[in-house]
Amino acid sequence: MSDARPILEIKDLSVARDGRAEIDRFSLTLNAGETVILLGEAGSGKDAVLRLLDGLVDRADEVAGTLRVGESEARPVAPRMRVPLRVAYLPGAAQRPLDPLVGAASQLARVIARRLSCPKGAAREELRGALARFVGAPSVEILDAPAGALDTVTVAWGLLAAAVASTPELVLCDHPFADMSPVAANALSKALVEEQARLGFAMLCAAREPQAVARLKARTIVLRQGRVVEEGEAAHLMATETHAYTQSLFRALPRPVAKPSRTVRGEPLLQVQGLVLSPEPRKTPRQRDMMGFELRRGASLALLGETGSGRHTLLRAVLGLERRPGRILFDAVDLNLLSEAMTLRLRRRVAFVTSNDAALDPRMTIWDTVDEPLRAHLKLSRELTAGYRDTALKRVGLASYEGRRTVATLPPFDKRRLQVARAIVAAPLMVVIDEPLRGLDAVAQTTMRDLLAEFRVESQAAFVVITSDFAVAEALCDEVMVFDKGRMVERGAVTSLAQAPKDAVTKALVEAACLV
Amino acid sequence: MLTPELTRLRRILAAAGWSGLGLIAIAVMLADFLARAPLGAAHTGPVLAAPSEAFPFGTDLLGRDMFSETLYGLSTTVAQAGEAAVLALLAGGLLGFVCAHLPRPAGNVLRWAIGAFAAIPALLLALAMVALTARGYAGLAAGLAAAPLAFVRAFDRARAAGRLGHAEYARATGISASALLNRDLAYEFRDTLLPTLARALAAVAIILSTMSFLGFGALPPHRDLGLMIAAARTSYLEAWWTVAFPALALMLLILLARLAAGLDEGERP
Amino acid sequence: MWRFALKEGGKWVLALFGALLIAAALSALADPGPYLAAFGNRLMAFLSLDPGRSTISGLPAARELAMHGPATADVVLLGALMALMLGLPLGLLLGTGGMRRATAPVIQIVSAAPVFCACLALAYAAFHLFGIRPDTASRVTTLFLPTVAVGLAGTAAVQMALRRAASLAQDSPFRLGLRRLGLTAMEIERVYVAPQIFAGLLESLGEVMLTLLSAAVVAEWVFQSHGIAELFVKSVALHDWSMAAPILLVFAALTCTAEFLGRVGSRVLMRAAS
Known part of the structure; x- marks a missing residue:
């Protein structure tokens, strides 16, 4: 808890690189045990503040301002300046801060050993002790695997344990739980806050999404292009009487919406009977392992669950990419009876929008990416496809781009919108949307959510949304199927699940999404 | 990562490389006008005369003007290496891309078969091929000898790209293998066509001139640079210019081809 | 790890078999009979470790290999040693950090020299600096100069490989x-890069x-060192x-084996690093 004893005071900090101001006249007072969140989009200047405190401001950067630590005199800031505090850095696992080819535990132990000036063996024990304090954290032995082979949540637990194991006075959190499922982000945030209460360290947290503010409920400074827009407590900023820019950021937070229940009466597009998702199907599968459902044209279904819960296995099975026991009818055709070439033809009526930016060929141009489905499937000429292409690009807000620009040069949000444009042009029977908001800034999340909701209303296609965030399911779907450990555990209308979830897994997923 | 400065530097060097190759091509086309003596004309000056105003590159054992002979040698090397580079590009790079999109077992068998040739030094392969046919086919042999390595590289590259997310997603939305091959040809092959050609030119220029040096390449009277250097082995200890100028011309050709390929450090030295 | 080694071992055996097929196909040309029968005979002979008999000297090919092999082995092994001793420090010095980009054009220029040009330059320097004629048979001309030529080519290859790896790690x-x-x-840098x-x-x-191996062929030819590389040309x-x-089979087997050992060694090194 904060004891109102300032451990850090930054005054009029300015950092400029190549003549461009990264942050301009920024001031901050941080008390011991207090948390301050720096909220802003990419390029808002959060990183410059963290770099300064981490002693990694480049010598080529121009810096100005003063820094005061504890009771000492204020000193002018300088590049590569060492802050006389025990500072721990907690990066997001999605930033891949560890060597992917080397064991994660070994790297983390080396980091702790360096901070505590102790042998690596002792540091490993510190890591083990820290991990043991967290509920749901992996063991050191699991972290012995190469970092590249571990999932982001496991690495995030390791990074958190390494940060607190060195008993820091200040923790610099660099988007620590971004791009994770709400359940995992909640568990990690809770563990971090508990450790803060135990050890009394101060925390400066850079975040690009308001979900972090809602989870940590701390004083927040909203930054935009290097300048402070607004500063206040989380509850105040989450209310509506704030600066317009702050409001635009906080619109990304899921809010309960009263949605009329919609009944779709179209023809069945997908009929699944007796499908088994477990990794090694038995010869005579148990009834509880078998699943069946129906998706009608124009309907929307969310496959909700954590990573590895079986959602992607189901998707691969219904697309005919993986043969599994059971009967799958896509557009009234049994996939198990079709050849590979015929399932390929059927899949032409499927479109994808995913958080995996590698889903688009980085070498292709914007134009070619959007109209490829028409050219490849319908053999239409470029002249004929141009009209469809331009309309789709206009709808997603990418019409201003030079069409010959390659996908590799686009920022992540624009790549995501380009996927939507490609889906619009393909006129699919089914649109698969996989974690559509992951990895996006707050404003981009809101835009993307609205864009997909609009696409859904205007399209005749069935929507299948794969997500670990109940809020996304709520915004885009009418019906939800909840998965856990390769099985479907609950199914129902999104509104009824939101109000009365039956299964414990569903409850956890719904609660994790309720941030407001 | 390709920073903008590095990309710019690469472009400048590649432009310098292509400009240099263009100048060489012009010099080669105008060889008959630029040369001071006809091809192979002996006794145009004193025997083994050092470089001077009259003979800027000196003369050789038969009193041939080394400037003219180097120019003719360069034109033979350039012509043969050009053909061989195109062959290596088509039989190697293009074929590699195409085979990577064949059904997996067929592609793997081809990769293994051609990979076995890639384990043999290209020079030895080229020597064996010339000996099996005739010396007139040196360019063909050099091109075919350089092809396995180009094939393996293109194949592995296309297969690696096929394992990437975008290819997986393309297949999941019904994009066929032929459409994916179109992507590779339209983007990867097109974008890497000129650098690959330039790299192949450098590689086959080395193979061809070494073959000629060992006596398996160009046939007199059409001497290429390798053959000229081989012929000067009896005189170069006393008359350095008989080897130095053809060698410099050859190195210039290789260097410009490498620069034209960009600052790619992937090719075999 | 064992699974990886087995997989790589399988690839190695397949590559050796491919080289064996090529060698058998080439060797069958020496037989006057029907080609396919000759190919089959040669393949079986190679598999029973009988490489046949030289048609020129009449000696068993195995004996010729044993006679000429040591000279090539000396040149290649000493050249490899020199390549490592020169190439490693050079590669690390010029291939890492800011020096990598600065030296890239220079490296291109230096490595543009074909091996035979380098051989002639070496011979010229030996003659003018030490008075050693390249056509006189001595340890210097048959061992030292070819080794230096092969070593220089190897140095270029080693430092090029280091530069490539450094650029990926960077x-x-x-x-x-x-x-x-x-x-x-x-x-x-020390522990991970x-x-x-x-x-x-x-x-x-x-x-x-x-x-x-390519450099050994040229160096033995120029310096008249009677190794198997020169024997191949003849x-x-x-x-x-x-x-x-x-x-050809020996050379291909050496390359395949080096590739196999390199892949396994690389994996072992990364395991040791973790």
Whole structure:
């Protein structure tokens, strides 16, 4: 808890690189045990503040301002300046801060050993002790695997344990739980806050999404292009009487919406009977392992669950990419009876929008990416496809781009919108949307959510949304199927699940999404 | 990562490389006008005369003007290496891309078969091929000898790209293998066509001139640079210019081809 | 690890078999009978470790290989040693950090010299500096000069492989990540980046071997060192396919083996680093 004893005071900090101001006249007072969140989009200047405190401001950067630590005199800031505090850095696992080819535990132990000036063996024990304090954290032995082979949540637990194991006075959190499922982000945030209460360290947290503010409920400074827009407590900023820019950021937070229940009466597009998702199907599968459902044209279904819960296995099975026991009818055709070439033809009526930016060929141009489905499937000429292409690009807000620009040069949000444009042009029977908001800034999340909701209303296609965030399911779907450990555990209308979830897994997923 | 400065530097060097190759091509086309003596004309000056105003590159054992002979040698090397580079590009790079999109077992068998040739030094392969046919086919042999390595590289590259997310997603939305091959040809092959050609030119220029040096390449009277250097082995200890100028011309050709390929450090030295 | 070694071992055996087929196909040209029968006979002979008999000298090819092999082995092994001793420091010095980009054009210029040009330059320098004529048979001309020529070619290959590996490691996000987590730049380079660079070199061992063997062919020819590389050129010139084929097989086997050892070594190194 904060004891109102300032451990850090930054005054009029300015950092400029190549003549461009990264942050301009920024001031901050941080008390011991207090948390301050720096909220802003990419390029808002959060990183410059963290770099300064981490002693990694480049010598080529121009810096100005003063820094005061504890009771000492204020000193002018300088590049590569060492802050006389025990500072721990907690990066997001999605930033891949560890060597992917080397064991994660070994790297983390080396980091702790360096901070505590102790042998690596002792540091490993510190890591083990820290991990043991967290509920749901992996063991050191699991972290012995190469970092590249571990999932982001496991690495995030390791990074958190390494940060607190060195008993820091200040923790610099660099988007620590971004791009994770709400359940995992909640568990990690809770563990971090508990450790803060135990050890009394101060925390400066850079975040690009308001979900972090809602989870940590701390004083927040909203930054935009290097300048402070607004500063206040989380509850105040989450209310509506704030600066317009702050409001635009906080619109990304899921809010309960009263949605009329919609009944779709179209023809069945997908009929699944007796499908088994477990990794090694038995010869005579148990009834509880078998699943069946129906998706009608124009309907929307969310496959909700954590990573590895079986959602992607189901998707691969219904697309005919993986043969599994059971009967799958896509557009009234049994996939198990079709050849590979015929399932390929059927899949032409499927479109994808995913958080995996590698889903688009980085070498292709914007134009070619959007109209490829028409050219490849319908053999239409470029002249004929141009009209469809331009309309789709206009709808997603990418019409201003030079069409010959390659996908590799686009920022992540624009790549995501380009996927939507490609889906619009393909006129699919089914649109698969996989974690559509992951990895996006707050404003981009809101835009993307609205864009997909609009696409859904205007399209005749069935929507299948794969997500670990109940809020996304709520915004885009009418019906939800909840998965856990390769099985479907609950199914129902999104509104009824939101109000009365039956299964414990569903409850956890719904609660994790309720941030407001 | 390709920073903008590095990309710019690469472009400048590649432009310098292509400009240099263009100048060489012009010099080669105008060889008959630029040369001071006809091809192979002996006794145009004193025997083994050092470089001077009259003979800027000196003369050789038969009193041939080394400037003219180097120019003719360069034109033979350039012509043969050009053909061989195109062959290596088509039989190697293009074929590699195409085979990577064949059904997996067929592609793997081809990769293994051609990979076995890639384990043999290209020079030895080229020597064996010339000996099996005739010396007139040196360019063909050099091109075919350089092809396995180009094939393996293109194949592995296309297969690696096929394992990437975008290819997986393309297949999941019904994009066929032929459409994916179109992507590779339209983007990867097109974008890497000129650098690959330039790299192949450098590689086959080395193979061809070494073959000629060992006596398996160009046939007199059409001497290429390798053959000229081989012929000067009896005189170069006393008359350095008989080897130095053809060698410099050859190195210039290789260097410009490498620069034209960009600052790619992937090719075999 | 064992699974990986077995998989690589399988690839190695397949590659050796491919080389064996090529050698048998070449060797069958020496037989006057029907080609396919000759091919089958030669393949069986190779499999029973009988490489046949040279049509020119009449001696068993195995004996010729044993006679000429040591000279080539000396040149290639000493050249490889020199390549490592020169190439490693040069590659690390010029291939890492800011020096990599600055030296890239210079490296292109230096490595543009074909091996035979380098051989002639060496011979010229030996004659004018030490008065040694390249056509006189001595240890200097048959061992030292070819070794230096092969070593220089190998040096270029080693430092090129190091540069390539360094350029890949340079772009890894973990360098900044670990730095911000509190490790020193030197520690990151030593513990994490250096093994990756050396692993990259090991991955390129097959290519380095190809370069050494190609250079050995030219160096032995120029300096009249009577090794199997020179024997190959002579055999090919005289259409002695029953002699050329086993030499080709030896060279291909060396390259495949270097490639296999390099891949496994690279994996072992990365395991040791973790």
